[in-house]
Amino acid sequence: MSSSPQRGRGATSNPDNRYTPIHRTAEDDGWQREADAPLHTVLHPLPAKSLISYNNSPDIPFSRSINPYQGCEHGCVYCYARPSHAYWGYSPGLDFETQIIAKPNAAELLRKELAKPGYVCEPVCIGANTDAYQPAERELQLTRQILQVLDEHHHPTYLITKNALVERDIDVLARMAERRLVKVMISVTTLDKTLARHLEPRASTPARRLEAIAALRAAGIPVGVLVAPVIPALTDHEAEAILSAVAAAGAQSVSYILLRLPLEVAGLFRDWLQTHYPDRASHVMSLVQQMRGGQDYRPGFGQRMRGEGIFAELLAQRFALARKRLGLDQASLVLDCSQFKPPGAAEQLSLF
Template identity: 55%
Template sequence: MANDSPDNPTQSLKGRGAISNLAGRFVDQVSTRESDGWEQALEQQQRIDTVAIEEKAKSIITTNNSPDIPFTQSINAYRGCEHGCVYCYARPAHAYMDLSPGLDFETRLFYKPNAAELLEKTLRQKSYQCSPIAMGTNTDPYQPLEKEKQITRQLLETLQRYQHPVTIVTKSQLILRDLPILAEMAQDNLVHVGISVTTLDNALKRKLEPRTAGPAARLRTIEALASAGIPTAVMAAPMIPALNDSELEAILTQAQQAGAIHAAYILLRLPFEVAPLFRQWLAEHYPQRAQHVMSLVQQSRGGKDNQTEFGQRQRGTGVFAQLLQQRFRVTCRKLGLNERKLDLDCSRFFLPPQSGDQQSLF
């Protein structure tokens, strides 16, 4: 498999976040392209089309027991994400598919057409114990491919039919397509939604998250959800030192004014292949600031690009991380955010009758 070396990144492609198809850690051989001065094609960036690949999943609910994650069950209807957020911690998962966590992650997407069917079978198992299912934990459930495939909608319809609680995190205003379903579920305390707002700067958004909704559209999405009675949170994530961290207070303020009642943040995480991809991106878009950004990242990650320890991987350590946490707490207290618990109701869960079920005589 041919991959661009981290030492020889290409220029950025319009509408794509990653700079290269950096090789995954499981690849044995890596090839690079070198120009001899004659081949102009290497200097011309070609468009890379998105390819959707059907994946027949064998199971649909993923479980975890991580102490710093507020859910134990999750569903990801898609592998890869066309949004192209360069910092996405889900990128390394593409290495397990023998694909690059770089451009492949945002152009070679996998969808699970049997997701709703698998979900229904799982919910009807006698051993199943109801607890909120999180959607949007790895890749965005409302990425552009969802408009065509509608797998997230099918999952929501199934969860609604079973009166099963769900949480959703997204950057996309496509979630408003499902507003009627979400509003009905909210009346029974079965859903809450988090909208990720990484920056209020359109120019930075286009580089950092190229195929996502703009900041104003995300704030309007928060407003529409909140107006429909859906408990809505703002996710100020990730906070990137010396790049968008100065916007933390403004993001929280504008989201609260739009109707958000809850807030969370995550310090930039750079696991596995994400770190070299992010360094390439910095060198391309912010070369004069790159060294400063990575210095602050490492100061907040024990001298490394990343921390994996529970209790530290989301927030970081050190002076910068502590100040960021204090700023977040002070602003939330000032705005009245996080005063209400967002506990969902699991007691409503039931198994609706299916065709062929034995009917009771009494």
């Protein structure tokens, strides 16, 4: 792997797609290397065949999700969604944050899926895999169009983002909040601006995320916070400070997720550590493995989000105590599915 960080990019390399039989090895012949050339983001509009994804994972609090984009320009080096880019023929490394697939027919497709005779309404989570408010959203507005469809048909939704662009859609979110149809989760990893710039280079700064929490709450929109991921020996010492900051901004609840390093993410994260924080790289990975049964990652249900062992237990206790002290341990908001109006229902009723 190369260790040549590019400004505004998280990964320091572009490992081969694990499904391709051809593998490349970079050689320094004295000329400019391909990896050193400036990388520009390329948007690939690709109409989707289906929009809502379903899961039955016991440790995920929703059974369906929508992702308007594949790949994410935020460039978070730790992103567990990186390996999914290989399904599209791209690398989980720099390709993941520069080759962005957008679904231009998302709103139209959503309306059709909601209108299916057998559709049963349950809350849908927007942005569970890749961020629905990444930079491309400013122009394409796919997420806003999806929200407008959900609002029109009174369909409940959870929204996860680390981009303050969510403030743009306060008008739609406020209407949905009045009917108990939405909750926004803002992801906060660190309060350290310098660390955030290396860790998640094109996401909103920590200060802007706090401002977004305050703006959403001022509009009456329920807001929770995901401290995700918690990285041992790098961000875990900030846990109490983060909870205090988000509580002051108006957040009503907090959860956390331990660093997850599936497939290629493990190598990308190790390379990033050696590039940006070589003095603590071995210590970070030692603690990660102590919380993952001696491995970089264990994907089993029940422990993949929280880890295991004494350090994981101590982390859970710290969050529990801080949540209670700051009033962030409120019961989870139950969204209302009873108001759902399937597309076409009004037209059909008008015939009688």
